[in-house]
Amino acid sequence: MTATLLINAPSRRCRADGVEVQAWYGLRYAQGTHRFKAAQAATGRVAATSLGQVPLFPQRPSRLAAVMGAGSANPQSEDAYFLNVWAPAQAQGLPVVFFIHGGAWMSGGASLDWYDGTRLAAQGVVVVNVNYRLGALGHLGDAQADDLPLPAADLFLALQWVKDRIHAFGGDPDMITLMGQSAGGWYAHLLSVLESTRGWIDRVALLSMGTRTPWTSEQQRKTTERVRQSLGDQWLMADVDTLMQHGMLALDKEPPRLAHAPSAFLPVASAGMPPDLLNPDWAAQTCHAQAVYLRCTAQESSVFFFDVPFHRQATQEQVDQALGVWPAEDLPANLLRNGVYQGAESGLTPYQQVVAASSWLQFQRFPTQYAASLKAAGRAVVWSGFTEQSPLDAVFSGHCFDLPFQFGNFLAWQDAPMMQGVTQERFECVSQDLRGGIARFVGA
Incomplete structure (x- = not known):
């Protein structure tokens, strides 16, 4: 038309x-x-x-x-x-x-x-x-x-x-x-x-x-091969929900990391x-x-964490351990003082630090x-x-x-x-x- x-x-x-x-x-x-x-x-x-x-x-x-x-x-x-x-x-x-x-x-x-x-x-x-x-x-x-x-x-x-x-x-x-x-x-x-x-x-x-x-391309190849092996000859005809489930297997096995939304x-x-x-x-x-x-x-990032206890209920000690090793350029200005991670001294709660x-x-x-x-x-x-x-x-x-x-x-x-x-x-x-x-x- x-x-x-x-x-x-x-x-x-x-x-x-x-x-x-x-x-x-x-x-x-x-x-x-x-x-x-x-x-x-x-x-x-x-x-x-x-x-x-x-x-x-x-x-x-x-x-x-x-x-x-x-x-x-x-x-x-x-x-x-x-x-x-x-x-x-x-x-x-x-x-x-x-x-x-x-x-x-x-x-x-x-x-x-x-x-x-x-x-x-x-x-x-x-x-x-x-x-x-x-x-x-x-x-x-x-x-x-x-x-x-x-x-x-x-x-x-x-x-x-x-x-x-x-x-x-x-x-x-x-x-x-x-x-x-x-x-x-x-x-x-x-x-x-x-x-x-x-x-x-x-x-x-x-x-x-x-x-x-x-x-x-190697990451894609490995994911595709995993799906192909799981589904056999039917993988090209499988419904998309099945493809999604098999493609997400690695994500399900990935251990959670504070301040990371995979x-x-x-x-x-x-x-x-x-x-x-x-x-x-x-x-x-x-x-x-x-x-x-x-x-x-x-x-x-709040929308990824607000209902996840791992992030929402993290202690200051846990947040310090996670964010304290991040390079300064990976952290926002409100979590830094003189280029150094400041944790609780930022005035933010542990959850707010994770979100920031x-x-x-x-x-x-x-x-x-x-x-x-x-x-x-x-x-x-x-x-x-x-x-x-x-x-x-x-x-x-x-x-x-x-x-x-x-x-x-x-x-x-x-x-x-x-x-x-x-x-x-x-x-x-x-x-x-x-x-x-x-x-x-x-x-x-």
Whole structure:
């Protein structure tokens, strides 16, 4: 189906914040060729009248459900190469926000009602949310199946689809901002430094960017081989839940470490992956976006630890033993005095020290250093810290707590424990600030 036909038949029309917004659900950007192989560009459309009818890639429940809730119950399919578009009615030449969701490389999807782009589009932008492969489907197999990790190759095809077609939805293909959160921030950062996307990206916004070092091809090979041996000849046909369970066996056996939140799957260092991706000086010189927006929450890692006694109930002695051997550069400033770990003298409880150390190392250090490197290189950079506190005990301003406010979808988060007690008045105040901030950044 052509983009002209699509724009004449939006899936939904509504008014949001006084603006008429149109939405197109389930637009196909690629077609899978074979499990664990690169997809190919394609077009088409799901016959969906609601966002919840658009499939997501197969996944297990999010490990952050105790904080975020379950989200919408979309169908799941290995053929979920879909994106969704929102735009003000009669839009012409508007900046585009291409949102890449997070989920620890294992869960999430563009069609969750959490990420409905209606209210963000009402700020005067065209919003695109995109699915990409997750978990076992995105990370097992052969590192050389594509020049990029398979999820990144999916996103490349989606970005190409947007570059070629977004004008038909009222977007300016020369004003595309990649906005990625958590694992999605990792991919947005990757896409912003690839030579193959030069000229496709105007700006990039990295929200609570995941900063994990990718798997080596050997790590991927060993994990894939373990799954293959466990499942025998059926491994290529096994359901994804079974693949996930067998792929996560090593994680289940890994002894817990204070201030560390492990991930079962990570992107693979494929042939086209820049080896200096997480070197802030290199990235500042190589990023071809015109401007970079960076945001972290104040206590990112709290959501991984607040309900885990090992972390939550750690004693000062245990925390001293764990953090006392960390290099100073791996610790945040509020845990250091004259370059030395200060433990209880920081004024933080043992649990708060665990959260602060992990938040810095796993989320905040790279963006902080990247911002400094960008400024030193004369590049345009916007830093936006998020400090709003969740009413949920010990979550503070945790990872993902900014998401409901960023999209303005109060009702979609009604089952989220982290939102219980947030008044709609306060929600609207914070949400307007975040939505307006992104709109101003992208040029609306």
